[in-house]
Structure formats: structure tokens, C-alpha cells
Amino acid sequence: xxxxxxxxxxxxxxxxxxxxxxxxxxxxxxxxxxxxxxxxxxxxxxxxxxxxxxxxxxxxxxxxxxxxxxxxxxxxxxxxxxxxxxxxxxxxxxxxxxxxxxxxxxxxxxxxxxxxxxxxxxxxxxxxxxxxxxxxxxxxxxxxxxxxxxxxxxxxxxxxxxxxxxxxxxxxxxxxxxxxxxxxxxxxxxxxxxxxxxxxxxxxxxxxxxxxxxxxxxxxxxxxxxxxxxxxxxxxxxxxxxxxxxxxxxxxxxxxxxxxxxxxxxxxxxxxxxxxxxxxxxxxxxxxxxxxxxxxxxxxxxxxxxxxxxxxxxxxxxxxxxxxxxxxxxxxxxxxxxxxxxxxxxxxxxxxxxxxxxxxxxxxxxxxxxxxxxxxxxxxxxxxxxxxxxxxxxxxxxxxxxxxxxxxxxxxxxxxxxxxxxxxxxxx
Numbered sequence: 001x002x003x004x005x006x007x008x009x010x011x012x013x014x015x016x017x018x019x020x021x022x023x024x025x026x027x028x029x030x031x032x033x034x035x036x037x038x039x040x041x042x043x044x045x046x047x048x049x050x051x052x053x054x055x056x057x058x059x060x061x062x063x064x065x066x067x068x069x070x071x072x073x074x075x076x077x078x079x080x081x082x083x084x085x086x087x088x089x090x091x092x093x094x095x096x097x098x099x100x101x102x103x104x105x106x107x108x109x110x111x112x113x114x115x116x117x118x119x120x121x122x123x124x125x126x127x128x129x130x131x132x133x134x135x136x137x138x139x140x141x142x143x144x145x146x147x148x149x150x151x152x153x154x155x156x157x158x159x160x161x162x163x164x165x166x167x168x169x170x171x172x173x174x175x176x177x178x179x180x181x182x183x184x185x186x187x188x189x190x191x192x193x194x195x196x197x198x199x200x201x202x203x204x205x206x207x208x209x210x211x212x213x214x215x216x217x218x219x220x221x222x223x224x225x226x227x228x229x230x231x232x233x234x235x236x237x238x239x240x241x242x243x244x245x246x247x248x249x250x251x252x253x254x255x256x257x258x259x260x261x262x263x264x265x266x267x268x269x270x271x272x273x274x275x276x277x278x279x280x281x282x283x284x285x286x287x288x289x290x291x292x293x294x295x296x297x298x299x300x301x302x303x304x305x306x307x308x309x310x311x312x313x314x315x316x317x318x319x320x321x322x323x324x325x326x327x328x329x330x331x332x333x334x335x336x337x338x339x340x341x342x343x344x345x346x347x348x349x350x351x352x353x354x355x356x357x358x359x360x361x362x363x364x365x366x367x368x369x370x371x372x373x374x375x376x377x378x379x380x381x382x383x384x385x386x387x388x389x390x391x392x393x394x395x396x397x398x399x400x401x402x403x404x405x406x407x408x409x410x411x412x413x414x415x416x417x418x419x420x421x422x423x424x425x426x427x428x
Contacts, residue, residue: 007092008117012425013037021410022341023052024423033410033423042418043321044355050323050393051337053404054414057421059317060090060292066312067291068097073311074269079103079122079258081289085405086426088116090292101147103287107132110148112427114139122258123150124215124287126179126188128157130164137170149212149256151179153189158202158209165208173210176203177256178243180236182220189216196239200248211248213256213283214240218264226307229264233271244278258285266304266311290401293317297347297399318404320349320396322378323357327390333368335378335394341407344373347399351380357391365394 013034017024025047028036041047043054071078077100082091086109091102101120104110107129110121127133127150139146152158165174178196181189190196196214203211216236218229240257249255255278260268265288272284290299294314305313322337342349351365367383378396382388398404405411406428413422 006117007088007095009088009092012089015425022408023049023412024410025049033425037420037422040419040421043412043414043420044360044393044418046420048412050321051335051341052412053318053320053341053408054412054420055293055424056315056317056319057413057415059294059315060093060413062315063291063294063317064093064097066314067288070265070269070311071286072098074273076260076269076272076284076286078286078288079120080292081105081124081261081287082113083109084289084402085292085424086112086428087405087411087424088112088427089422089424091116091118094292100283100285103289107135111135114146119143119145120147121149122256122285122287123148124217124258126151126153126157128160128164130160130167133161133164133174134168136174137165137168137172140172140174141170147175149175149177151188151215152176152199152203152209153179153181155199155202158199158206162206162208170208173208175212175252175256176209177213177215177258178203178211178239180214180216180232180239182216182218182232183222185222186220187217193235193239193242197243197246200243200246204248210251211243212252212254213249213258214243215256215258215285217261218259218267219261224264226264226267229267230271233259233267234274237271237275240282241276241278244280249278249280252280254281254283255279256283256285258283258287260286260288262288262290262299263302264304266308293401293404295399295401295404296350296352296397299399299401316397318398318401319352320398320404321355321393322396324388324390324392324394327388330384331382333380333382333386333388335380336376337378337396338373338376340375342373342378342396343398343400343403343407345400345403348373349378349396349398351394352397353395354388355393355395357389357393368394370396 179189322335326334351368367386372379
């Protein structure tokens with residue numbers, strides 16, 4: 001399914017390769033990114049310096065296709081969270097795979113999306129910044145096809161939004177959804193059904209906002225289990241039904257009901273299948289974002305496909321390659337990658353394969369364990385079977401896509417044989 005409004009990637013391929021971009025071949029200095037991609041260099045023999053982060057082209061394609069078919073099978077619209085990658089080229093691929101739009105978390109991200117032509121943005125957060133709201137008003141006024149939706153969770157927030165939008169002379173109301181919090185001690189969102197109803201009243205009292213639905217994030221449910229998550233999702237659906245019966249969506253074209261991170265989208269699909277008929281069509285909006293690269297740690301453990309294996313399996317797409325620069329003893333070695341290069345907020349990287357500096361052969365990283373990270377070093381513990389030498393390349397799997405993408409501005413997209421076909425540009 002083609003995107004309603006294709007992403008415009010003008011400028012990315014024309015950017016010059018230089019010192020700003022880690023790991024790219026020094027002899028490519030001055031080429032455009034597009035010219036370098038056209039050379040189809042090999043990651044291992046094409047002059048790249050270590051450390052270098054690579055994305056598997058085959059795994060990314062597999063993951064894009066899997067979530068497209070999953071959402072379609074379960075009757076879900078899909079607005080993948082763009083904060084994961086902040087990569088317009090991947091947004092393009094997601095939209096071409098049928099995504100409704102792209103989710104943002106903060107106004108800066110929405111500005112990046114608009115710069116590359118995204119026409120539907122779901123901002124899964126409150127926006128009370130007057131400067132940001134002035135920008136939203138300008139974008140809505142300038143483009144009749146631009147759809148923007150964000151959260152509200154307090155009467156004061158509604159008041160601040162109204163003041164800012166009236167001061168900006170906004171001519172189109174901003175679509176908002178009431179955020180239901182995941183429970184006491186959880187993150188943002190109204191804590192009770194009565195609080196949600198009061199918020200709907202507050203929105204109805206101003207002309208600058210239009211209530212279009214309800215939303216929340218089930219990943220914040222305290223002591224989350226399948227039963228607790230489903231119970232919270234049913235509360236979310238019930239809030240939507242109550243507000244609909246009260247006539248609170250009378251000005252909307254459809255009712256948005258949105259949830260879904262990357263750990264519980266199976267529960268979202270199950271409960272959203274139970275949504276009763278409402279007075280307007282319902283947009284059942286899923287927002288999972290980490291799926292595009294998946295990982296070898298946190299999301300590998302919590303993936304919903306572990307619970308529903310018949311629906312498919314995501315493939316880890318990241319591999320960080322670093323070089324052995326020191327081998328002070330038979331039990332210890334050091335790589336030239338560290339906290340500046342690898343995600344480490346959830347799990348340490350995992351040594352997976354070793355590429356020999358002598359003959360280019362690749363073998364499993366048997367007996368090699370990552371024990372820590374410094375700013376620019378990976379600490380390895382090595383057993384007698386490791387046979388690790390200075391100069392060898394070690395390929396590591398990473399945990400947590402969001403803090404992997406954000407350390408790299410240009411990421412080689414690499415085929416299985418090492419051929420680099422594209423460079424994914426990120427904007428954090």
C-alpha cells in the first residue's frame with residue numbers, strides 16, 4: 001500500500017561526506033552520500049574505519065514487512081514511533097508499507113517530520129510550549145492536508161494550549177486526545193475516568209482544540225502482565241465509549257483510540273478487536289517503533305512475538321563492528337568502541353562474531369564476553385578458546401534501538417555479503 005503523501009528525501013543524498021560522520025571511508029571525503037552509496041563499497045574492505053555501526057538490509061526489510069502484515073491482519077492503523085530512528089528514509093519505507101503516519105514524542109521531532117513531508121503526525125505527549133504551539137498553528141494553517149494530533153491530561157494544559165493558539169491567531173483547531181494514565185505512579189495521563197470526563201469538558205469549552213479520541217501507553221502499567229495490560233486497555237476503550245455516549249466527539253470525523261509500544265502490541269490487537277460500534281468510524285492506532293531494527297537484548301526478550309510465535313518473528317538488524325586494539329593478557333582484550341558508539345542503558349553489547357584480520361574469515365565469538373564499556377573502549381573477557389588477535393574485528397549485537405540510532409548520524413545499510421547499499425541519515 002503506497003503512502004498517501006510520500007516522504008520527500010531531497011538533500012539527504014546530496015550531503016557531503018566529511019569528518020562529521022563517524023566510520024565513513026576517509027578517501028570518500030568530498031563525495032556526496034548518494035555518490036558513495038552508488039559505489040556499493042564493502043563494509044570490511046571498502047575503507048570504513050572502526051568502530052562502525054551497520055544495519056542489515058535484509059532484517060530491516062523483513063521487519064517492515066512483518067509489522068505491515070500484522071497490522072493489516074488485525075485491522076489496526078499504524079503510526080510507528082519515529083523517535084526510535086529519527087530517520088526519514090525509514091519513515092519513507094514505513095509509509096510505503098501502509099503506515100497511517102508517524103508518531104512523535106516532542107515538537108522537535110515533529111519539525112523533522114514536516115521537513116521531510118510527513119502529512120500525519122501523532123504526538124504522543126502533552127504540548128504546552130507556546131513557541132511549539134505557534135509552529136503547529138502555522139503548519140496547520142499553511143497545509144490543509146496536514147493532520148496533527150497530541151495528548152491532553154490536565155485542565156491547566158488545555159488552558160495553556162488555548163492561550164497560545166489564540167495568541168497565534170490559529171484558524172484550525174488542534175486535534176487532541178485525552179490521555180489515560182497507566183496507573184498510580186505511572187507516567188503522564190489522567191488517573192481516573194472522572195478525570196478524563198473533566199478533560200473532555202475542558203476541551204469542549206475552547207474553540208482552539210477539537211477532541212478526537214483517547215490514548216495512552218500500556219508499557220507503563222505497574223507490574224505489567226498480560227492480564228494487567230489487557231485490563232488497562234479495556235479501561236481505555238471504555239473511556240472512549242463513555243465520551244462518545246456523552247457526545248464529546250460530535251465535531252470529529254473519526255474517533256482515535258491509540259496505544260501500543262513494542263512490548264505489548266499483541267494485547268493491543270486483542271483488546272482493540274473488541275471495540276464496540278461507536279457513533280463514528282474508529283481509528284485503531286498502533287504506535288510501536290522499535291520493531292524496525294529490533295535488537296539482541298531488551299526487545300528480543302519482551303517481543304510480543306514470543307507469546308504469539310505463529311504470527312512471525314522479528315530479526316535483530318543492528319551490528320556494531322569494532323576492532324581489537326589491545327590484548328594485554330590471555331583473559332582480557334579491548335575493542336575501540338565504547339559508550340559513544342553503543343547503547344548501554346538496558347544491556348551491554350553482546351559479542352557475536354569475529355572477523356579475522358589475517359584472512360577475513362568469520363567465526364562465532366566463542367569465549368568472548370563483553371564485561372563493560374568505557375567512553376571509547378569495550379572491555380572483553382576471553383577464554384582459551386577465543387583465539388582473539390589484535391586487529392580482528394568483533395561484531396556485537398546491541399540492546400535498545402532508541403539509544404543505538406541516536407549515536408550515529410549516517411548508518412550504512414548493509415547486505416549479507418557486506419555490500420553497503422544506502423546510508424541512513426538520522427536527526428536527533
